Structures are given as C-alpha cells and as structure tokens.
Amino acid sequence: MAEGFDIDHLAKLARLSLTAEEKALYSSQLNQILGHFQALADADLPATIDDARVVNEDALRSDEPGLVLGAEAVTRIAPASRDGQISVPRVVDDES
Amino acid sequence: MSNVPSDWEVVIGLEVHVQLHTRAKVFASSPWGFGKAPNEQVDPVVLGLPGTLPVVNREAVEKSILFGLVVGSSVPEHCSWDRKNYFYPDNPKNYQLTQKDFPVVVGGQVEIELPGASRNVMGEHKFIRIHHAHLEEDVGKLSHAGSGSLVDYNRAGVPLLEIVTEPDLRSSAEAEAFLRSLVAMLTQAGVADCDMEKGQLRCDCNVSIRRRGADKLGTRTETKNLNSISSVRDTVIYETARQIRELEAGHSITQETRGWNAELGRGYVLRDKEDAHDYRYFPDPDIPTLKISRETVARLAKLVPENLYDRQRRYVEKLGLPYTAASVLVNDRALAEWFELAVAAHPTNPSGIANLVANDLLRDLAASAGAAGSFDEAVPAPVSLSSCPIKPAQLAGLVKLTDEAVISKQQAKEVFAEMFKTGQDAAAIVDAKGLRQNSDTGELEKIVQEVIADPAVAKSIAEYRAGNEKAINALKGPIMKCTQGKANPVLIDQLLRKFLG
Numbered sequence: 186m187a188e189g190f191d192i193d194h195l196a197k198l199a200r201l202s203l204t205a206e207e208k209a210l211y212s213s214q215l216n217q218i219l220g221h222f223q224a225l226a227d228a229d230l231p232a233t234i235d236d237a238r239v240v241n242e243d244a245l246r247s248d249e250p251g252l253v254l255g256a257e258a259v260t261r262i263a264p265a266s267r268d269g270q271i272s273v274p275r276v277v278d279d280e281s
Numbered sequence: 282m283s284n285v286p287s288d289w290e291v292v293i294g295l296e297v298h299v300q301l302h303t304r305a306k307v308f309a310s311s312p313w314g315f316g317k318a319p320n321e322q323v324d325p326v327v328l329g330l331p332g333t334l335p336v337v338n339r340e341a342v343e344k345s346i347l348f349g350l351v352v353g354s355s356v357p358e359h360c361s362w363d364r365k366n367y368f369y370p371d372n373p374k375n376y377q378l379t380q381k382d383f384p385v386v387v388g389g390q391v392e393i394e395l396p397g398a399s400r401n402v403m404g405e406h407k408f409i410r411i412h413h414a415h416l417e418e419d420v421g422k423l424s425h426a427g428s429g430s431l432v433d434y435n436r437a438g439v440p441l442l443e444i445v446t447e448p449d450l451r452s453s454a455e456a457e458a459f460l461r462s463l464v465a466m467l468t469q470a471g472v473a474d475c476d477m478e479k480g481q482l483r484c485d486c487n488v489s490i491r492r493r494g495a496d497k498l499g500t501r502t503e504t505k506n507l508n509s510i511s512s513v514r515d516t517v518i519y520e521t522a523r524q525i526r527e528l529e530a531g532h533s534i535t536q537e538t539r540g541w542n543a544e545l546g547r548g549y550v551l552r553d554k555e556d557a558h559d560y561r562y563f564p565d566p567d568i569p570t571l572k573i574s575r576e577t578v579a580r581l582a583k584l585v586p587e588n589l590y591d592r593q594r595r596y597v598e599k600l601g602l603p604y605t606a607a608s609v610l611v612n613d614r615a616l617a618e619w620f621e622l623a624v625a626a627h628p629t630n631p632s633g634i635a636n637l638v639a640n641d642l643l644r645d646l647a648a649s650a651g652a653a654g655s656f657d658e659a660v661p662a663p664v665s666l667s668s669c670p671i672k673p674a675q676l677a678g679l680v681k682l683t684d685e686a687v688i689s690k691q692q693a694k695e696v697f698a699e700m701f702k703t704g705q706d707a708a709a710i711v712d713a714k715g716l717r718q719n720s721d722t723g724e725l726e727k728i729v730q731e732v733i734a735d736p737a738v739a740k741s742i743a744e745y746r747a748g749n750e751k752a753i754n755a756l757k758g759p760i761m762k763c764t765q766g767k768a769n770p771v772l773i774d775q776l777l778r779k780f781l782g
Contacts, residue, residue: 187340194559198366198559198561200368205493219297237381238342238569238570239305239569239570239571239572240569240570240571240572241571241572242339242342242571242572242573242574242575242577244336244337244569244571245336245337245338245339245342245571246305246310246337246338246339247338247339247340248303248304248305248335248338248339248340248341249303249304249305249310250305250310250311250312251305251309251310251312252324253311253312253321253322253324253325254318254324254328255320255323256318256319256323256460256737259320259323259328259434260320267414267426267429267431267700268319268431269318269319269320269321270319270424270431270432270433271320271370271429271431271432271434272431272432273427273429273431273432274429275425275427275428275429275430275432276369276370276423276425277429
C-alpha cells in the first residue's frame with residue numbers, strides 16, 4: 186500500500202532523531218502495521234459500539250481523595266528540580 | 282459593539298474550560314485544591330508512571346452530565362476518552378486524556394440576557410447553542426524563571442469540562458452575557474465554582490468577521506487562555522477592530538493562535554508550538570467506553586435547578602416583582618430560595634420582601650462578609666446566607682408589620698437594622714422600642730378633631746374641599762407630631778376623610 190505518512194514528520198513529532206537506515210526500516214514496519222489496521226477497517230462489521238469494551242458506571246471510581254507522592258518524591262524522579270518544582274529548559278508562551 | 286461599522290458583522294465562538302467541583306482528580310485519586318505547595322497534589326497516575334492505570338471519577342462524570350441536563354442537551358448513551366498527543370512540559374504523560382469522538386455532552390443551549398436601555402429595563406433575550414462539552418484533564422502550570430521554566434503538576438489531572446459553543450455570538454456584549462449566564466448556571470447547579478482568581482474558568486475566544494448578510498464565515502483567529510469576562514470582551518473588541526483594519530487595507534486574515542495581554546490591553550500572535558495541531562488522537566486503550574445509564578440521568582435530572590431566566594419570568598409575571606429586584610435575586614440561587622421561603626411565610630406582598638432582600642439584606646450581608654473573588658468583576662460574588670442573622674420567616678414578619686401599618690416604612694428600616702444586629706423578631710423589637718403605631722381610633726379621633734379645628738390649617742381644609750386631594754397631606758404632619766410619630770397613617774387618612782368629607 187502507499188505510505189499514508191511522512192516518516193520525517195512523524196519522527197519530528199515523536200522527538201526522534203533517525204538515521205536513513207532507521208527511517209527505511211520503520212517506514213516498512215509502520216506500513217505493515219497500517220496494513221493490518223486497514224484489514225480490520227475493511228472487515229464487514231456492524232457499525233455499533235463494541236460491547237466488549239463498554240463498562241457501566243460500576244467501573245467508575247468514587248470521589249475519595251487518596252494518597253499523594255509528595256513534592257520530594259515527585260522531583261526526585263525528574264532530571265532537574267528547584268524549590269519543589271521540576272526544572273525544564275525555558276518554554277516561552279508569553280508575549281515576545 | 283457600537284464601534285463595529287454597520288456593514289461588518291462579527292462572529293464569535295467560545296471554548297470555556299471549567300474546573301469541576303470534585304475532591305479528587307478526574308482519572309486519579311489525588312486530591313486537588315487551590316493554594317497548595319507545588320507538586321504536593323500529585324500521584325503516580327497523574328504522572329503516568331509505568332504500571333498505573335487511569336480510572337474515571339464518578340463525580341466528574343455526573344457533574345458533566347448534570348451540566349448537559351442544565352443546558353437541555355440529550356445525554357448520549359455512551360462516552361469515551363481519547364489521547365491527544367503532544368510534547369510540552371505542562372503535560373506529564375506526553376498525552377492529555379480528553380474526549381474527541383464521543384463527548385459526554387452533545388448539544389444544548391444557554392439563554393442569555395443582554396443589558397437593557399437602563400438598569401431597570403430588561404434587555405433582549407437570545408439562545409446560544411452549545412455544540413458539545415467534553416470531560417478532560419487539566420494540565421500542569423508553568424512558570425518562567427531566568428533561563429529555565431519550572432513545572433508544578435498540582436493542576437494536572439484536575440477535572441476540566443470544555444464547553445464549546447456554536448458560532449452564535451454576534452458582539453462583545455453577547456459574549457459577556459453568555460459567560461454571565463453560563464457561570465450562573467454552573468454555580469447554581471453545583472457543577473463548578475467558577476472562581477476566576479483561582480483559575481477555575483478559562484476561555485478561548487474564536488473571532489471572525491464578514492460582510493453583513495454574507496453566509497460564509499470569515500477566517501477566524503483563536504485567542505487563548507482568557508481568565509476574566511472583561512478579557513473576553515476586550516479581546517472581541519480588539520480582534521474585531523484589527524480584522525476590519527486588515528481586510529479594509531486589502532490584506533487577508535491569517536488563521537492563527539493569539540494571546541491577550543490584559544495589562545496592555547492588546548493581543549499578540551502566539552509563537553506556535555511547531556506542528557502542535559497534529560495531535561495524533563487515538564482512543565485511549567486504558568479507559569473503556571462508558572455506558573451512561575438512564576437511571577443515572579433520571580436521578581441527576583432531579584438536581585437541575587430552575588433556570589435563572591425561568592425564575593426571573595416567574596418572579597416578574599406571577600409574583601409581580603419589579604425587574605430590578607427580580608434580576609438581582611435570580612443571580613444567586615441561595616438568595617432566591619431564601620426569598621421564596623420568606624414569601625411562603627407572607628404571600629401577600631412579594632415585592633415588599635424582594636425590596637428588603639435585594640437592597641437592605643444584600644447590602645448588609647456584603648458589608649459583613651467582604652466579597653470573595655469571582656470570574657466577573659461586575660457581579661458581586663454570592664453572599665453567604667448560612668451566617669445571615671435574619672431568618673426568612675422573620676423578614677416576612679417585618680414586612681407583615683409594615684403592611685398592617687403597625688409600623689411605618691421608615692421605621693421598618695430601623696427595625697431591619699436591629700434585626701440584622703440581634704437576630705430578634707421584628708415584633709419583639711417594635712415592642713421593646715415602643716414603635717407600635719397608635720391604632721386606637723378613639724384617641725386618634727380626638728387628636729384629628731383638635732388639629733382640624735386649628736385655624737392654622739383652615740386654608741388646607743378649604744383647598745381639600747375644593748377638590749385638591751393633595752391638600753389633605755398638610756394636615757397629617759401636625760397629627761403625627763401630636764402622637765410623636767406613632768399614629769397609624771392609614772387610620773389618620775381614613776379619619777381625616779371622614780371628618781372633612
């Protein structure tokens with residue numbers, strides 16, 4: 186099947202830096218995966234919601250607050266932190 | 282707005298993000314609340330750590346369905362959640378759980394009221410259609426410090442209902458009225474608190490313009506993250522003027538995401554996160570599709586409060602309230618219900634009760650509480666009635682005493698102040714202060730006869746007898762003076778007419 190994607194664009198969205206060999210390999214593998222999904226999409230099935238994946242409201246959680254990790258534990262698993270917050274490279278959202 | 286040239290029409294659609302009133306987060310059991318130290322309200326599910334699975338909070342779902350019922354949407358049989366994938370530090374899992382294909386609220390409408398020609402005149406009413414509302418998780422909060430940014434995930438995972446309107450709004454005034462109405466509905470149903478200062482309500486504002494009469498919509502811009510009604514109003518005015526300027530100069534409008542600088546009162550183009558629009562949505566494999574039972578819908582339907590404009594119409598049409606008092610009462614459900622309890626205790630004069638509630642009671646409650654923050658600077662936050670020293674039946678008692686002319690309206694103000702201070706019944710205060718008006722006919726008759734016999738009032742009597750109705754009032758002052766102001770004015774009037782007629 187024709188490629189329904191742009192491997193460079195996908196790599197960029199996934200923040201992956203790929204070599205030419207990897208691009209070729211992953212393109213072919215992704216095509217196989219998409220092929221499987223296309224086969225599923227082509228299957229003649231009733232257009233209803235899959236009951237096997239439907240739960241009723243018993244599967245919901247009650248609104249009871251539980252335990253938290255604490256800022257110390259949260260920041261410990263981050264590469265960098267400061268004053269109880271996770272430190273990241275500057276991201277700018279404000280007026281520039 | 283009035284500054285839009287008449288050959289242009291502005292078209293506005295809003296996306297309103299509301300934090301739902303729950304104790305735990307939407308897919309995790311972590312508590313949430315305002316003012317906690319950074320990252321103290323985070324658990325492994327919020328962070329999406331390996332081995333964790335999200336489970337949807339029932340209360341968040343029910344609050345969402347309740348909102349749907351409030352705006353008259355048909356509650357769907359199923360709803361489901363999807364992953365919206367993007368890399369940005371406010372998002373701990375690299376995807377946000379949201380609802381793309383099967384949201385919990387589909388359709389509905391919100392009635393709005395535009396400002397009238399003056400404060401005591403009701404403005405035009407319109408219905409704004411709701412396209413849908415979906416239940417998603419809020420994201421973390423970023424702050425920028427020097428060369429880096431800091432991330433606090435306390436807000437991540439807070440239940441957020443995103444309410445999306447159809448492009449039905451046609452002016453900044455309509456956008457303002459819509460948000461007022463929506464906030465009233467959300468708070469009166471207990472769906473959300475909508476506290477702007479705590480960031481509980483944020484708005485994205487889509488604006489486009491077109492030649493009046495054109496069918497096709499113009500290219501729109503989206504101004505994100507507006508956190509007050511005034512910012513939405515100012516953004517609409519600013520964007521409308523900017524787009525008209527661009528088009529009239531022969532340029533075209535770029536579809537773009539914008540920010541709003543409330544301090545400087547101007548918008549700006551947001552530096553787009555690269556390819557941010559390509560969210561690669563797919564159904565979340567961790568959360569099964571939810572079937573919403575009709576039993577739940579029926580149970581929640583009982584919690585839908587009377588719509589505020591239905592209530593307003595009832596107050597004006599059935600209870601005969603002036604619009605001004607009715608519009609104040611209906612904005613605050615607890616106040617309106619308090620008022621109705623008072624009316625139940627003294628059903629013959631709803632207007633008298635409404636005036637005391639909307640003016641005196643509200644003023645004194647606000648003064649004793651100190652107003653809390655609200656999304657809307659122009660409308661005071663609801664007052665707390667739980668600490669109100671006066672009970673509805675007591676206020677009814679005061680109005681009854683006035684209606685029966687036991688005390689004058691002027692004295693009622695004095696008694697009201699005393700009731701607010703002490704919580705005593707009106708009758709007890711009236712007796713303790715000796716305010717009860719004299720209704721002893723025999724005694725009053727004597728005083729009235731003495732006063733009309735005084736040559737000083739002969740001229741007024743002659744005028745009254747000659748047909749000048751108002752001249753009778755000149756006789757009431759001296760009578761009041763003789764009784765130290767305690768004479769029943771209704772009785773005085775009757776007696777004067779009897780003796781002069």
